[in-house]
Amino acid sequence: MRTKRLWLDRDPAAYKQWTELLKASDLVPDDQVDYTLGIYAEEALVATGSIYHNILKCIAIDPTYQNENLLTQVVQELRVQLLESGFTHYFLYTKPAVCHLFQSLGFSEIIRTEDIAFMEQGGPDFNEYLKEITASKRNTLKNAAIVMNANPFTNGHLYLITQAAKKNETVYIFVVSEERSLFDTATRFRLVQEGVRHLTNVVVLPTREYIVSSATFPSYFLKDQAQEAVARVQATLDAVLFKKKIAPVLSITTRYVGEEPLSPVTDIYNQAMKKEFSSDLHLTILPRKKLGQEVISASRVRALLNEQAYEAIRSLVPETTFIEIMKQKKE
Known part of the structure; x- marks a missing residue:
């Protein structure tokens, strides 16, 4: 496995892989991002996560690699980026069905709709x-x-x-x-x-x-x-x-x-x-x-x-x- 930053606006091939992984995870590709991380198994993009301002979003893991603890790795890498940018309070968009996974990583749910859940970590909180x-x-x-x-x-x-x-x-x-x-x-x-x-x-x-x-x-x-x-x-x-x-x-x-x-x-x-x-x-x-x-x-x-x-x-x-x-x- 190798980890690297994805430059979605500069690398069409990476953008295509990123879009396909998000769609396969039933997520809308939202390229309003400041930073995107990718984890590769050889040449295949198997995990990704992005940051916009102090928001974590577009986090997706290839189902084949769900047992590789990649979610924790993606979130931890994004936290490092947030801390380097001076953020100690941050938010997360995810699907309601996987809220429990992020709760295990320390996030608290604020609200959810049919399409999306909104969570946070740090303070001052909601x-x-x-x-x-x-x-x-x-x-x-x-x-x-x-x-x-x-x-x-x-x-x-x-x-x-x-x-x-x-x-x-x-x-x-x-x-x-x-x-x-x-x-x-x-x-x-x-x-x-x-x-x-x-x-x-x-x-x-x-x-x-x-x-x-x-x-x-x-x-x-x-x-x-x-x-x-x-x-x-x-x-x-x-x-x-x-x-x-x-x-x-x-x-x-x-x-x-x-x-x-x-x-x-x-x-x-x-x-x-x-x-x-x-x-x-x-x-x-x-x-x-x-x-x-x-x-x-x-x-x-x-x-x-x-x-x-x-x-x-x-x-x-x-x-x-x-x-x-x-x-x-x-x-």
Whole structure:
């Protein structure tokens, strides 16, 4: 047996072997990876595993070699790579039927769907996240949630929150914690807090790595480059995790989203929520707020930023967001 790194984007032969092994293991070849390991028996690829960010995925072992302890070897090699990259908390995608194998290697299951199981190792873990958000829980019965990247916070976001706040006792706003946006996480979180300060029944919370993150829904950040089939699996996972594990601890009964005429991946996410949510968790889709004939969107604001069209931006965002934009302009 020999072990080597596979350069999937440079080696067509290795890519073909990798794809065939994954399909034979009933896995979708997802080439959104930073690092891929292969184990060979002579010239045959008999085991593989990949890393994307702090996620282990696409782990497959040829059935002929299932008794060779190759799974442990693959996972251990991937752990070494993660530690070298500075990750001590990492996630795993796998098939539900083999969860027990990864539990024996120290992983804990967070959630599973019909297609995929989502597990983790290290910390701070999911249970600690639940404790964090529960600390902000209000003793109300009619509660709603909105998840947003807010890159940056716009009048469109504010409109959605205001509509939810009119019809619910408490509205929990989950601001995406990923550092993959034009505005950093701390700034986005603060701008949402400042923008809703006048709404006393709104609570702003982080998502950490458990709602629309590189762990639960990496395709969200690829937008038009994402594979639709992969995006649907990830969107479903994210929706089920929210419904079964997050909404209950805050007694959330409604989740609000805006219509999505601009992003196919976000539309897939809305469809997944509509399908997965039940009578216990209602999905309310509101028309997007418009200025003139165009919807107000963060992407529109970012495009105007590139054009340095600051006066056009002023009418699209709350004053607190505009002040931040002008501050960053000076810097």
